[in-house]
Amino acid sequence: MDVSFDRTADDTLIIRIEGNWNIAKGLASTEEFEKRLGTKPLPARIAFDASELGHWDSSLLAFLSKVTAYCGSKSIEVVRQGLPQGVTRLLELASAVPEKKDARKERHRPPFLSRVGEAVLGLGKSIDEILAFTGEVGISFCKFIRGKARFRGSDLALLIQECGAQALPIVSLISLLVGLILAFVGAVQLKLFGAQIYVADLVGIAMAREMGAMMTAIVMAGRTGAAFAAQLGTMEVNEEIDALKTLGISPMDFLVMPRMLALILMLPLLCLYSNLMGILGGGIVGIGMLGISPINYFHETKAALTLMQFVPGLIKAVVFGVIVALSGCLRGMQCKRSASAVGEAATSAVVTAIVAIIVSDALLTVVFDRIGI
Numbered sequence: 289m290d291v292s293f294d295r296t297a298d299d300t301l302i303i304r305i306e307g308n309w310n311i312a313k314g315l316a317s318t319e320e321f322e323k324r325l326g327t328k329p330l331p332a333r334i335a336f337d338a339s340e341l342g343h344w345d346s347s348l349l350a351f352l353s354k355v356t357a358y359c360g361s362k363s364i365e366v367v368r369q370g371l372p373q374g375v376t377r378l379l380e381l382a383s384a385v386p387e388k389k390d391a392r393k394e395r396h397r398p399p400f401l402s403r404v405g406e407a408v409l410g411l412g413k414s415i416d417e418i419l420a421f422t423g424e425v426g427i428s429f430c431k432f433i434r435g436k437a438r439f440r441g442s443d444l445a446l447l448i449q450e451c452g453a454q455a456l457p458i459v460s461l462i463s464l465l466v467g468l469i470l471a472f473v474g475a476v477q478l479k480l481f482g483a484q485i486y487v488a489d490l491v492g493i494a495m496a497r498e499m500g501a502m503m504t505a506i507v508m509a510g511r512t513g514a515a516f517a518a519q520l521g522t523m524e525v526n527e528e529i530d531a532l533k534t535l536g537i538s539p540m541d542f543l544v545m546p547r548m549l550a551l552i553l554m555l556p557l558l559c560l561y562s563n564l565m566g567i568l569g570g571g572i573v574g575i576g577m578l579g580i581s582p583i584n585y586f587h588e589t590k591a592a593l594t595l596m597q598f599v600p601g602l603i604k605a606v607v608f609g610v611i612v613a614l615s616g617c618l619r620g621m622q623c624k625r626s627a628s629a630v631g632e633a634a635t636s637a638v639v640t641a642i643v644a645i646i647v648s649d650a651l652l653t654v655v656f657d658r659i660g661i
Contacts, residue, residue, distance in 0.1 A: 291316060291351075300367075301331040303355070306340040311347040318354045334359050336370035349378055421618045425548065428540040432549075437541040447550035451512050455558060458507055463495075463562040466503050467569025470494055475578055484578040488588035491570030496593055500562040501555075501601040502649055505608030508555060509641035513616035516547050517637035520620025521630040529621070539621070548613040555609035556602050563601065600656045607652065608645050615641035 290306040303321070334355070341348075352375065359366050368376050398406075431437040474490040520543060523529050529539050567589060574580045619637035623629050 291320070293321070295331065299332040300335050301333075302335050302337050302370075304337045304340070305348070306342075308342040309344040309348040309351075311345050313347070315347050316351040318351065318358065321355060322358060330362060330364060333365040333367055335367040338371050338375075341372065344372075344375070348375065349382070352379060353382060417622065418618065421621070422614065424540050425544060425614065425617075428538065428545050429548070431541060432545055437545055438537060439542045439546050444546040444549060447546050448554060450515075451508070451550045452554040452557065455508065455511060455554075456561065458511060459504055459558050459562055460565050462503055462507055463500065463565035464569040466499055467491055467495060467566030467571075468573055470499065470566070471570035471573035472577075475573060479578070484574070485580060485584065485588055487570060487574045487578065487580070488585050489592040491574075492567055492589045492593045493597060495563045495566035495570075495601075496597045497600050498604075498649075498653075500566055501559045501604040501608060502645065504555065504558045504562045504605065505612060505645050506642055508551065508558070508609075509612045509615070509645065510638050512551065513612045513637045513641045514634040516613065516616030517620040517623070517633045518630055520617060521623030521633040524621065524623045525625045525627070525630060527625075544613075544617045544621075547617055548610070551609040551613040552606060553609075555612070556605040559601055559605035560598070563598070596661065600652070600661055604649060604652055607648055611644045611648060612641045615644060 292304045292306070294302045294304065296302060309316075336352075352371070356366050356379065368379065371379075428437060470491050471487050474487050475484060478484050478486055478490075520529070523543070529543070532539050532542060571582070571585050571589075574585050575582055616637045619633040619640065623633040
């Protein structure tokens with residue numbers, strides 16, 4: 289992997305290439321060659337002598353490409369006759385396709401006002417798509433009420449199982465831990481006044497009115513909403529949704545409506561189960577750490593909770609179920625036809641659902657306070 293230089297009388301710089309060229313030994317430097325050309329006057333042409341060349345690979349091509357490019361910048365003629373035929377062909381192939389114009393053009397960041405305008409336009413477009421999708425779902429729901437929606441009952445049963453029974457373990461764990469945390473935080477303050485018994489009221493009311501529905505909805509957004517988006521996104525990539533349209537089957541009826549019904553039916557039941565597990569978690573802290581007897585804790589919880597205390601949570605659970613299903617199905621149907629787009633759809637579904645859950649929860653809390661629920 290040796291390079292030497294010899295200048296002839298006819299003002300030609302001959303580059304002698306010798307030895308074996310292996311990329312494992314690294315790439316040859318063109319520093320010595322550039323120093324030779326740096327001296328005045330410049331040679332009229334560059335020629336090569338490869339009579340002592342052994343085995344070679346892409347390292348030789350990389351070296352010759354750099355030499356050719358440098359000579360082109362100095363307007364020096366390059367004569368390739370002394371190179372092996374294979375090297376000459378590869379160099380011609382490498383230089384046959386010119387670089388696209390502006391291929392290396394630096395990207396300029398648009399002005400601030402331009403970025404704001406694009407964001408506003410994008411937001412408006414997103415709102416239009418959400419409203420259009422919600423309208424199509426509403427039409428499909430009306431068709432379901434009239435018995436004209438076309439979907440398979442077995443699909444609905446399978447989705448109910450996935451959204452209900454299979455979600456119990458994660459809902460149990462999260463709700464139990466939320467109840468433990470609420471009870472522990474409340475106990476720290478109530479202990480100062482000797483009112484530890486009211487931990488039961490705190491945990492029971494918080495879980496029934498707020499935390500049970502919200503935590504269940506957030507868990508389902510990450511678990512089921514992302515799954516819906518990934519499933520529908522994969523169908524979009526595989527052109528299965530186009531096939532349904534070709535057969536005259538509405539994707540809204542066949543794919544979206546069963547998922548909507550499954551979550552609307554299962555989320556209130558999971559909310560009630562979450563309330564129970566949260567109260568159980570609060571009982572563990574109250575009985576285990578505060579020394580409250582199980583009977584006293586049970587009676588205090590029973591006195592604090594009435595049926596009306598569960599109504600806000602159940603209403604929120606139904607609304608959250610609609611939100612999670614809409615977010616997952618919307619992002620899945622909007623998915624582009626690539627593998628990365630499926631992942632982006634799942635991520636976007638979770639983010640959209642959680643943001644909508646928090647906003648709707650705040651609005652419903654204000655409404656319930658105004659109407660006295």
